[in-house]
Amino acid sequence: MAARPLIGITACNRPFGEEAAQVVIDRYMEAAMRHADAAALLIPARPDLMRAGEAAARIDGLLLTGSPSNVGPALYGDADGKGPFDPARDEMSLALIAAMIDLGKPVFGICRGFQEINVAFGGTLDRGLGDPGRPLVHHAPDGVPIGAMFAHGHDVTLAPDGVLARALGREALTVNSVHFQGVKRLGEGLAVEARAPDGVIEAVSAAPNGAHILAVQWHPEWQADRDASSRGFFGIMGRMLRGEPIGGDRLKEGA
Numbered sequence: 001m002a003a004r005p006l007i008g009i010t011a012c013n014r015p016f017g018e019e020a021a022q023v024v025i026d027r028y029m030e031a032a033m034r035h036a037d038a039a040a041l042l043i044p045a046r047p048d049l050m051r052a053g054e055a056a057a058r059i060d061g062l063l064l065t066g067s068p069s070n071v072g073p074a075l076y077g078d079a080d081g082k083g084p085f086d087p088a089r090d091e092m093s094l095a096l097i098a099a100m101i102d103l104g105k106p107v108f109g110i111c112r113g114f115q116e117i118n119v120a121f122g123g124t125l126d127r128g129l130g131d132p133g134r135p136l137v138h139h140a141p142d143g144v145p146i147g148a149m150f151a152h153g154h155d156v157t158l159a160p161d162g163v164l165a166r167a168l169g170r171e172a173l174t175v176n177s178v179h180f181q182g183v184k185r186l187g188e189g190l191a192v193e194a195r196a197p198d199g200v201i202e203a204v205s206a207a208p209n210g211a212h213i214l215a216v217q218w219h220p221e222w223q224a225d226r227d228a229s230s231r232g233f234f235g236i237m238g239r240m241l242r243g244e245p246i247g248g249d250r251l252k253e254g255a
């Protein structure tokens with residue numbers, strides 16, 4: 001049997017009792033292995049112990065995962081914001097994105113990973129998307145059980161000429177919404193793939209140096225086993241990992 005493509009999946013630093021642990025929620029790697037039909041390799045957020053290039057050289061693609069931690073505001077030119085922070089994850093993710101683009105290999109982002117991509121392209125983040133009183137609140141109230149947190153959602157409109165619209169054959173999706181932060185200024189060279197009804201950018205794509213970039217603010221891994229469009233995100237991932245064509249012109253020219 002031919003070896004499947006290998007996707008690197010970023011881990012986070014989280015406490016495990018009195019110990020420190022590298023953590024990836026199973027759903028990310030299960031969805032990538034099942035629905036992108038890839039093998040997975042977890043990448044520790046320990047830039048003190050390994051260089052991003054050592055991983056990037058060996059993997060066929062990169063998935064930047066979600067996390068409760070926030071991207072450090074200094075990375076996009078803002079003063080101190082609210083944590084939790086994981087500066088080692090920030091450093092490893094930004095170095096991995098740069099290394100993958102240098103090698104022309106695909107990069108996928110989910111939630112925090114989507115935000116990391118925007119920051120890597122010079123964009124900034126809005127930290128108030130969960131504030132009550134907004135026309136659209138992008139996070140369930142603090143402290144609700146995880147099921148209710150992921151049940152919180154809204155519709156998104158897909159860009160008609162976008163990768164997602166063409167590959168999924170859809171004009172709009174209903175997505176979950178588990179983020180307090182989001183895109184404020186879009187990173188240079190990123191194309192908008194989807195917007196929420198309040199105008200917030202919910203998905204982006206790009207192809208710098210031939211490296212396909214596709215990232216979403218929502219969580220397709222959460223319901224990939226039972227929702228066709230969530231599975232579709234990982235289907236696109238599988239095709240990009242294999243260098244197979246994706247409908248549309250967006251990813252043809254370098255960004």
Ligand SMILES: N[C@@H](CCC(=O)NCCCC(=O)O)C(=O)O
Nearest residue numbers: 066067068069111112179180181
């Ligand atoms: N902290 C950021 C990013 C939110 C995010 O990635 N949530 C995922 C939580 C579940 C998980 O760990 O996968 C923000 O609040 O915007």
